[in-house]
Structure formats: structure tokens, C-alpha cells
Amino acid sequence: MNSLNRSGLKNTKARAAILKILQQSNRPLSAEEIYDGLVKCNIHVNASTVYRALTALCDKKLIGKTNVTGDKKSFFEYNAKGHRHYLICSECKKIITIERCPLRAYEKMLELETNFTISGHKLSIYGSCPECKDK
Numbered sequence: 001m002n003s004l005n006r007s008g009l010k011n012t013k014a015r016a017a018i019l020k021i022l023q024q025s026n027r028p029l030s031a032e033e034i035y036d037g038l039v040k041c042n043i044h045v046n047a048s049t050v051y052r053a054l055t056a057l058c059d060k061k062l063i064g065k066t067n068v069t070g071d072k073k074s075f076f077e078y079n080a081k082g083h084r085h086y087l088i089c090s091e092c093k094k095i096i097t098i099e100r101c102p103l104r105a106y107e108k109m110l111e112l113e114t115n116f117t118i119s120g121h122k123l124s125i126y127g128s129c130p131e132c133k134d135k
């Protein structure tokens with residue numbers, strides 16, 4: 001019973017810290033990066049606690065999950081509701097969030113041309129980040 005309580009507490013603390021880490025990040029983070037962030041905050045939990053906390057936060061829609069890099073790896077971000085795009089480094093898989101959308105006018109034009117009612121789009125842009133480019 002006692003250990004259950006303890007893990008419940010740990011879990012809550014981890015959740016609050018995860019939210020804070022994601023809030024302060026301007027890009028989606030992988031579970032590993034979040035785990036490292038927790039360690040830096042002196043919060044020592046095991047990986048499964050981190051995954052459980054991430055799943056719970058996703059279920060509550062407090063954070064969003066995306067897997068933009070094209071492989072199975074998931075990234076998490078705070079308030080993923082807004083429309084955004086991603087710039088992804090093909091080498092180190094770093095992700096930059098782009099809040100500007102260049103496609104609104106294009107959608108309007110397509111609607112006129114095709115008579116579709118367009119409900120949305122996805123766009124990710126790939127390349128080499130400055131660090132990888134210099135290697």
C-alpha cells in the first residue's frame with residue numbers, strides 16, 4: 001500500500017515536471033529527452049514511470065503526441081492543438097516547430113479550382129540542421 005502511494009506521488013511529481021519541461025521547449029521532445037530533462041531537474045524516476053506519465057498526459061489532452069520523423073519514434077509537445085508544421089533534420093532528427101503556415105491561400109485557391117471543401121493538410125519539411133551541415 002505504502003509503495004503504491006509512493007509511486008502515485010512520484011507519478012504526479014513526474015507529470016508536473018514533464019508538463020513544465022514541454023512548456024519550456026519550443027519543439028517536440030522525445031521520451032528520452034524528457035527523461036533527461038527530469039534527471040536534470042533532479043527527478044529520478046524510471047523510464048516506465050515516464051512513459052506512464054506521458055500516456056496519462058496524452059489521454060487528458062494536456063500534451064500531444066506526434067511522430068513526424070517518419071520512423072516509429074514519438075515526440076511529445078505541449079499544447080499541440082494549434083496548427084503548425086515541422087522542420088526536421090534528416091540526420092540527427094532534430095525537430096523545429098514552425099507556427100507560420102504558408103498554405104492557407106493555396107488551400108483557398110485549390111477549393112476554387114477543384115470545388116473541394118478542404119479540411120486540413122499536413123506538411124513536414126526535411127533537411128540538414130546547421131550542426132549536421134557543418135560536419
Ligand SMILES: [Zn+2]
Nearest residue numbers: 089092129132
Ligand atoms: Zn541535425
Ligand SMILES: [Zn+2]
Nearest residue numbers: 083101102103
Ligand atoms: Zn499549414
